[in-house]
Amino acid sequence: MKVLLFGITREITGQSRINVPEHAGINTVKALKGWLGQQYPALRSLSSLAVAVDSEYAQDEDTLTPEQEIALIPPVSGG
Amino acid sequence: MLIKIVEHIDLNEAYAYLQSPEAGAVNLFVGTVRNHSKGKDVVRLDFEAYDAMAIRQMEHIANEAFDKWPLVKLAIVHAVGAKDPGTPVVVIGVSSAHRDASFEACRFLIDELKKTVPIWKKEFYEDNSVWVNAHP
Numbered sequence: 001m002k003v004l005l006f007g008i009t010r011e012i013t014g015q016s017r018i019n020v021p022e023h024a025g026i027n028t029v030k031a032l033k034g035w036l037g038q039q040y041p042a043l044r045s046l047s048s049l050a051v052a053v054d055s056e057y058a059q060d061e062d063t064l065t066p067e068q069e070i071a072l073i074p075p076v077s078g079g
Numbered sequence: 080m081l082i083k084i085v086e087h088i089d090l091n092e093a094y095a096y097l098q099s100p101e102a103g104a105v106n107l108f109v110g111t112v113r114n115h116s117k118g119k120d121v122v123r124l125d126f127e128a129y130d131a132m133a134i135r136q137m138e139h140i141a142n143e144a145f146d147k148w149p150l151v152k153l154a155i156v157h158a159v160g161a162k163d164p165g166t167p168v169v170v171i172g173v174s175s176a177h178r179d180a181s182f183e184a185c186r187f188l189i190d191e192l193k194k195t196v197p198i199w200k201k202e203f204y205e206d207n208s209v210w211v212n213a214h215p
Contacts, residue, residue, distance in 0.1 A: 078198030
């Protein structure tokens with residue numbers, strides 16, 4: 001599963017895209033956030049961290065599959 | 080609807096799009112780069128967008144506005160890249176038969192854009208830089 005990164009999450013991880021290994025067994029939004037927080041503890045200090053699936057905000061209990069476009073959404077600040 | 084992410088804001092394009100013989104009011108909000116923030120001088124802002132999702136989320140708030148108010152036309156254009164103080168970075172425009180609807184819809188759209196649309200800005204000061212809103 002690939003996860004797209006923007007803004008401060010791209011800076012924290014040093015990557016614009018992370019590959020989550022299959023053996024990590026990630027299949028929900030909540031599990032993905034937990035796994036990323038372990039890999040990159042600085043993500044846990046952000047004001048908020050959302051996950052988007054196919055351009056829509058996802059809920060913690062939503063299921064993730066490899067064919068979806070998954071992205072990490074740090075606090076937005078447009079305008 | 081005119082909804083897009085651009086390198087440079089063209090106010091005339093947005094205004095031209097919004098004009099209509101059915102409209103008695105055209106309301107334009109232009110967000111610009113401020114040269115100070117929390118007591119520090121801002122020398123530049125960098126904007127970054129998740130384009131596909133930003134467009135989708137702008138379409139959602141545009142549809143909400145069309146549901147709430149009797150609007151004729153609607154435009155949301157946001158810029159990305161490095162921007163100097165004074166530069167326009169977002170334009171929200173609405174036309175409607177009467178002015179109340181366009182004033183209210185314009186306010187609603189910029190407020191919602193700031194909450195949900197995945198665009199990020201980094202403020203550059205003389206000595207350092209921060210991603211706005213990132214930390215509590």
